[in-house]
Amino acid sequence: METNYYELDVLNEEHQNFRNELATINKDGTRKWVYAQESSGRFTRARSIVAYTLLAFLVITPFIRLHGNPLMLLNVIERKFIILGVVFWPQDFYLVVLILLTFILSIGVFTSILGRIWCGWACPQTIFLEFVFRKVEFLIEGNARQQIALDKAPMSATKFARKALKHSIFLVLAWMICNLFLSYIIGTDELFAIITSPPSQHISGLTAMVVFSGLFYGVFARFREQACVVACPYGRFMSALVDPDTIAVTYDFKRGEPRHKPTKADKTGTNTEPRGDCIDCGQCVVVCPTAIDIRNGIQLECVNCTACIDACDTVMTKIKKPTGLIRYASANAIKHDYAANGAPKLFNTRVQGYIGVLLVLLTVVTVLFLRRPEVEAIVMRQPGTLFQKVGEDKIANFYTLQFINKTFTPKTAEIRILEPEGATLTPLGEYGNVPQQNVQHGRFLVTIPKAALHGAYNTVRFGVFVDGKLIKENQTTFLAPEH
């Protein structure tokens, strides 16, 4: 039978166990703590650059202002969203949902083509854990071996001091992350107002912050890789999105197997057994933050962090073999040896389908966004009112009006009646000059001659004019007595 990537018959029974148990759970169900060794190499360097750039972007963004507004604001409480400086009002909620859908689908497309590249390179969970919290841990408790020794050692003043220092810094970091995310929800101005005013004025806000800081601390200090392995829904979706053409961190089993630990016979050159390039040193496993063995093939737990690529490349360099025994490649690329035989078309039919849907969604979002009116007008018959008789031959209805100026300049807005003929509109109070990024409320009266009415329910058609230009037409009901 041909060696199959998904049914690695090169693996013995012991290795096949990975299908039945989680690498981070002991047989008795208790947690197996992962002491991941610090990785180094070209991928770790590249990921560090990406991670710290994204971190800087995440921290700076709430402070960047465009026309006096933050660059990003995701105020779910007041349903006010600002994405890249563009303000989305509650009336634009459908657009926000469509943008989020497009974003999720684009991650799906990326996953189909490049596996969990999001997890390894851009996910905040990975970035905070690997490039902030674990760095602090390495600094205070030393490398993986030293951490194991420290945890096994009985409590002493040094151990207590190290643990206390680490967890104090973790708590501060968790508090900062909580504040950072909050600044995306309520904005920096409101956040600073809360920070600088007495806590008694913000008891509920403070309670929420303590709870969420505790949650972040729990995730990064204790829960860690379990978030990716058991909690993250995206990790579960991945199995439905990837296929043998997906490019992911992959072990070249054709080149690596049969794996072997170097023997005397190897050193003396008298070995006659078949040998793969894998020397079974386990370095790819000890650096893995989810404690899996990539040699078992693509697994849900793999967050594509590339640490095993760097670890194996270092080993291959030391034993003078070509690097890339573990590399970014698809299962088919290894199985059919694309490097030697040439790869088939870049995207398979499924991925082409995903890209097609993504393009349609992007087009819809773009068209809807461009057609979004600069000034929204909501006209409603005043609740609780029926109709008024005006003299012997006219009927009047009251209406409420809401102008929403979504632009960054003041606008002059006006409602004019387009139908029925003979109807007149009388503004009740001052309205029409709408400041930028503002909502203005107003009331008006519509009077229609009885001759133009047809029973109890009639229709009035309005035109919304902004700076003298008709931008939208609306219609609403006009009540009148039965004839």
Ligand code: SF4
């Ligand atoms: S690091 Fe490379 S050589 Fe060592 S066990 Fe992993 S795959 Fe084999």
Ligand code: SF4
């Ligand atoms: S198998 Fe490799 S790429 Fe996957 S999580 Fe472990 S170290 Fe990272």
